Amino acid sequence: MTIHDVAARAGVSVSTVSKVLNDRYGVATSTVDRVRAVIAELGYESSLVARSLRNHRTNVIGVLVWDIEPYSAELLKGAARAIKGTGYELVVYAAGGKGAERMGWEHRYLSRLSGTLIDGAVMVTPTVDTAPFSTPVVAVDPHTGSEVPTVDSDNFRGAQLAVEHLLGLGHRRIGLLRRPPRDLESGPQREEGYRSALQAAGITPDPDLVRAGGYDDSASEDAARQLLTLPDRPTAIFAANDVSAITTIDVAMALGLRVPGDLSVIGFDNVPESAMTEPGLTTIEQPLQLMGQRAIEMLVELLAGRDLPQTHVRLPTRLVVRGSCAAPPAEPRRVAVEHSAAR
Template sequence: MSGRTTIHDVARAAGVSVSTVSKAVNGRYGIADATVQRVLDTVRELGYESSLVASSMRARRTGVIGVLLADFEPFSAEILKGVGLAVHDTAFDLLAYSGSHHGAGDGWERRSLSRLSGTLIDAAIMVTPTVVSAATEIPVVAIDPHTGGADLPTVESDSFAGALTATRHLIELGHRRIGFLAGRPDLRSAGLRDAGYRRALADAGIPIDPALVGVGRYELETTRESARLLLASPTRPTAVFAANDLSAIAVIEVAQEMGLRVPQDLSVIGFDDVPEASRRALPLTTIQQPMRRLGQVAADMVFTLLAGREIEQTHVTLPTRLVVRATTARPAE
């Protein structure tokens, strides 16, 4: 073998993944003793050990990518899967971290980065962060930030276009009284979904009725309360667009409790396409945002920064698409 031996050469010769080589030479847990021994024997045979140690000392790296989450819920879980796919077969491990930030106001990410950077992680991916600036020496990328693109590289879905498509779908079915259950007022993507809903109605010449707009804040009880108010009205909507899937599912449950049939009496469409959306007895029509792809793109940005290269596009917006299932139909005559 000519040239400098790489970790990929070791992995190929030992018949294991690059991640397994990294764990074996760094003494991490989760690998069988026999596998560790085989990797270390291969390292010695190929003369990789000395260059690995020298590189590690120069870089002072931990070999870990951190994903900072406000909470472990379906959206962030799918993003984690996407980051995991990108990290698989690399020399990096993945750490998912949700620090204690309840009641502490905005800026939980800064505190988490302060605890983790340089000692536990080499780079961080922040999911729906409240801030998009951080005084840290490690590379940081933000997914779906509250305020949109700013100091950090960011990745998000096209919430405005998705909401426009969702509302137009209901309009094309013949609905004119279309309710909207908004998400968190402080989250930029939620604001864009509200704007997309309003633009679709305006484009169709349908007046916006404030009585048809409720705020769910992506919280179950708040959503259920708003849904009851909407559906109890004498001039209730014939369709509802909810700003995320969990809110849409809550609307369906409330409607059924009130004796309304979905989609015969009420059409419902969500946003996200979390796994539960397609697994329900009545599969949910929704706007699919590429959640795993968000994680993969963010991880690719991190790897570019760790390699000392500049990112070509620092603020990436990924397209969404309509997935029609069983919860939307033409309104009853």
């Protein structure tokens, strides 16, 4: 269905239909009503590309992510809520975590979309600094040293809360599955919070108890297995995202360890899946939906040409206690090497 079909059905010129579509003056009210009725009847919708060529705007905001996983899915819920009533539409663009090289994906995505499909973008966990772009951008969980407006959570304090909870239960050998990639600000902040809490308790962090986890099961599984098959394994593990924590519980149980009887596990994010594990995952909540909402609100302000009262928004984190943590056992159960090798 084209603009010519609308004009023919309404008995007006194409330029009149264009004026109605763009809310311009010079068209009688009765004609506006007739054209809009035909548009509704025919289901006509102008293309985003054509709209951008005419107006240099699309009224579309892009949320660009590397993959749709629990973390980004929660952010998108908040973004969808915030877009209502703004006059903008929302498009989500993702590579599904596969295909192109991960490093620098945001440059490729913005090049494809900006100028023709979107007026601005929310970038989720960018791998590089996104500053050199004419399109307005807000970054969620930013790259280290990012110069664009950002939204994140108090990662340092959240990690402290996690480790302090385990220390309070009596744990002293606490492992860390740190969050990749290392170039995001949140990764070093959470690792520093982990080390800070241990040092405040008089415990020197043990580098043997730190492994790099991941957002996919395979990377987290390998890292968790390495920790749990150490001769002097940790009695608790702080996983710096819930995906790694849930995978750690699965690996522990496959190795014959009870959670939380033999091993306590705590995560970070509080995605919905964390409440569905058995036992339920104790975790650090960062307000993911609110982070998505704030990012959209900031971007709308930028698109309106207004200055932001705050260019870097940091939201609080909190401890959510469920069933995956308990006091350490009096005699930690060891994992048989042949049992782990069989996996």
